[in-house]
Amino acid sequence: MTGRVYDLAVIGTGIVGATAVGLAALRHPGASVVAVCAGAVHDGSTVRSLAVDIPAGRTEEQRALARRSLDLRSELAALAPALNAESRPSYWVLPAGGAAEVDNQLVGDALAPCGPEQQEALRAVFGGAVGAAGTELRCSAEATLSEPATAVEQLLRPLGDGPDRDLVEGFAVRAIEPCADGYRLVAEDGGELTARRVLAAPGAAALTGPFAATAERHGARTKKIVAYRLRGGGPGAHRPLLVLDEPDAFLLPVGPDRDWCYSITSTDWDCPPERALLAPNPADRALAEAVLSEQLPGFQPEFTGCRTGVDLYLPDFAPLVTPLDGPDGAALDGTVLVTGGAGSGFRLAPGMAEAALALLGLD
Ligand SMILES: Cc1cc2nc3c(=O)[nH]c(=O)nc-3n(C[C@H](O)[C@H](O)[C@H](O)COP(=O)(O)OP(=O)(O)OC[C@H]3O[C@@H](n4cnc5c(N)ncnc54)[C@H](O)[C@@H]3O)c2cc1C
Structure with missing residues (x-):
């Protein structure tokens, strides 16, 4: 990985990170993408999810996200038939x-x-x-049901497609450091990789490590x-x-x-x-x-x-899609934290991932 600069690094291979990978592959087939996860691919909450979708929301904004997720999920089902399986x-x-x-x-x-x-x-x-x-x-x-583990694997499949796409397991990100080419991701074991943009989808682990300050500031x-x-x-x-x-x-x-x-x-x-x-x-x-x-x-x-x-x-039960805070509290351009499923993260993942990619200019 040394010397390579990816267009996009996705942190997290739960349904939100995997959906971001899938959408990026569909919309930007030429982009170089790496996804990393702290342990093995299925080490987050997604694999425990019942993956039920009854589209609903407390506010009009949440209902719009639910509606958009429903549409996107049908589009993504071509890549991942385990979405909307039943x-x-x-x-x-x-x-x-x-x-x-x-x-x-x-x-x-x-x-x-x-x-x-x-x-x-x-x-x-x-x-x-x-x-x-x-x-x-x-x-x-x-209600539509999906098969969460298989859906994640299918959404991540484009990472096996070419020399510019990688999946790295056991890469627990400890720091995200600005550098000349974008951001350097530093892992707990000292491993490093560089990307122009960073999409962090760490699920509940958003309250730890390099995401904690941002998530805490938003009351997560x-x-x-x-x-x-x-x-x-x-x-x-x-x-x-x-x-x-x-x-x-x-x-x-x-x-x-x-x-x-x-x-x-x-x-x-x-x-x-x-x-x-x-x-x-x-x-x-x-x-x-x-x-x-x-x-x-x-x-x-x-x-x-x-x-x-x-x-x-989050306090309003709506997902969080926001740039990561830098050490001085200012937003880090070219980064986004996307999390806050609030018990509905499987069904809302497509809308969350799309909004996060849009913040990175990858819509
Ligand atoms: C029992 C149960 C039932 C549920 N049922 C439903 C349901 O029916 N419908 C529904 O919509 N939702 C449901 N949910 C909620 C849904 O499962 C979650 O909202 C969703 O899976 C969250 O996905 P995620 O991608 O944000 O996080 P996760 O799946 O937790 O993935 C987080 C990823 O981030 C990685 N990561 C974290 N920190 C780091 C780091 N420092 N470095 C590198 N990688 C890192 C992890 O390795 C992991 O890959 C349920 C949840 C549970 C627990």
Whole structure:
């Protein structure tokens, strides 16, 4: 790598960094690109993601990002068919009168009431109490699902295409130093590479190393996300995705039988981004059980496993796309930090990556 100056260095090979690589390859086929990751390619949160997309946003700006991500994901699917690999009918359990608030956040069609047949099918799977008095059942457009690990590999594939494209694993960036040719990336083990532009997509690790000052200045915090593996419920022929009335909580059917992934955001803020230090705690499990017994009292699954991950949250829950701060606090031209998935980073990655490339003049 010595002596070479890449047009673009991408730090991070989660879905955001990988999408940036894919988009850059599609739009700037002549550009020399290197992507680096601290450990192995799948060492971040992306591989733990359930990769569900129900396009929605709290603000008009967030909805625009969700809409743009949806369009871009269809475009990127030519390069990465594991994006949008599947779709599932989706249903919602809401408190009576709660649909209007969800409708305001959805991109696309509003929620529709469930007909008697749909209610019957849901009761066959989740028990007779689903949709009981005080709650309402609604359905939305189908949710799209992706295969996160395969999608990342497919998006990074252009890096194997030519002599000017590289993927470097085990390159944990310790410093990003301005130099005559752009920026020198210095790794923990002393390795170096140089690029004219730097796109940093470090996920929750944005609060560490050379990204920390920028992320802290914007009020970023980490939060744990837990996805339990459950077994139970009726065998129903069409097991749907079921969204619950709890932030980011949903049940996703997996496999052909009675297995589910049950995603719920923990109340554990400021946890370390290292996977090895993350574990569900009794409070996570108590919250998960309480939400189920309150909203689906007839559904009493066995908890059979769990995966945890951590994501970065900004105060307004919108992603952060901003130049990196230099040592004196001034923005470093030709750099961008893109992170802050806030539990939705998989579905928003295309819009985030496009906005970051645009800041680098690579739109
Ligand atoms: C259990 C769970 C379920 C989820 N479900 C969904 C869902 O259904 N839908 C959805 O949209 N989102 C979901 N999410 C959120 C989503 O997975 C994340 O927002 C997204 O994966 C973040 O991607 P990323 O590329 O920003 O970061 P990551 O995937 O964490 O990647 C970060 C990369 O940066 C690299 N890196 C970090 N620091 C350095 C450094 N100093 N030097 C070099 N490389 C570095 C790492 O090596 C890694 O490659 C879920 C998350 C979890 C944990």
